[in-house]
Amino acid sequence: MLTIHGVYRSRASRAYWLAEELGLAFRSVPVIQARRLADPHAADAPLNTQSPAFVALNPMAQIPVIEEDGLVLTESLAITLYLAARHGGPLAAADGREEALILEWTLWAATSIEPAAVRIVQTYDAGQEETLAGKETVAQAVAALERGFSFLEGYLVENDYVLGNRFTVADLNLAEIFRYAMSEAALFDRHPRVKAWLARCQARPAFQTMMARREAEAA
Known part of the structure; x- marks a missing residue:
């Protein structure tokens, strides 16, 4: 059986969503981020990314991690690509051409979109979005995202x-x-096709299931 180590409020959400899409039976092992704990090494600390048992599984001390049939994977996008390829179905590539396109889109998003988008999340998580420095950080991140959003907007004209x-x-x-x-509503309003595409993705029952479990977790 597939085992997913991590919490829904992390990049493990990607693995959980895909497992739901594929209808896979899986065991969830909650591992929280050590930064969320005052003392991750305390005797009564919950299993976290600094716990010796977890570090033995992933020396990089990051979630998610999956285990399946003796394979251990520790990068969230590698995990989703692997699960889709292994378990097949319409979410997987139909041929070598599609496999290349899936990899290209995934790497594009990881390198062109995620760094700036994560800066936005980090600013909000730190409660700094209303400070002068926080507003500047978010504005710079949005500016960095404009080109990628515009690129996807143009592609979605016919797709x-x-x-x-x-x-x-x-x-x-x-x-x-x-x-x-998603906190930057004006960014999405300037790119309505991107906004509609994301809404289509998030309307899927598997995403809704994942998000319900995410919302049920302790913040």
């Missing part, structure tokens, strides 16, 4: 999803990255 008219693991990967910027 419902990034591989055409079929939702795939590439859309899931991108949607989870673009979600980091």
Whole structure:
């Protein structure tokens, strides 16, 4: 059975969403980020990314991690690509061309969108969005995102999803990255096709299930 180590309020959400899409039975092992604890090494600390048992599994001390049939994977996007490829179905590549496109879109989002989008999330998580420095950080991140948003906006003129008219693991990967910027409503309003595409992705029952479990977790 597939085991997913991590909490829903982390990049593990990508693995949980995909497992739901594929209808996979899985065991969830909650591992929280050590930064959320006053003392992650305390005797009564919950299992976290600094716990010896977890570090033995992933020396990089990051979530998510999956285990399946003796394979251990520790990068969230590698995990989603692996699960889709292994378990097949319409979310996976139909041929080598689609496999290349899925990889291209995923790497594009990870390098061109995620760094700036994460800065937005971090600013809000720190409660700094209303400070002068925080507003400047968010404004700079939004400016950095404009080109990528415009690129996807143009592509979606003739396509419902990034591989055409079929939702795939590439859309899931991108949607989870673009979600980091959702606090910036004006950015999405300037790119209505991106906004509509993300809404389509997030309307899927598997996403709704994942998000309900995420919301049920302690903040």
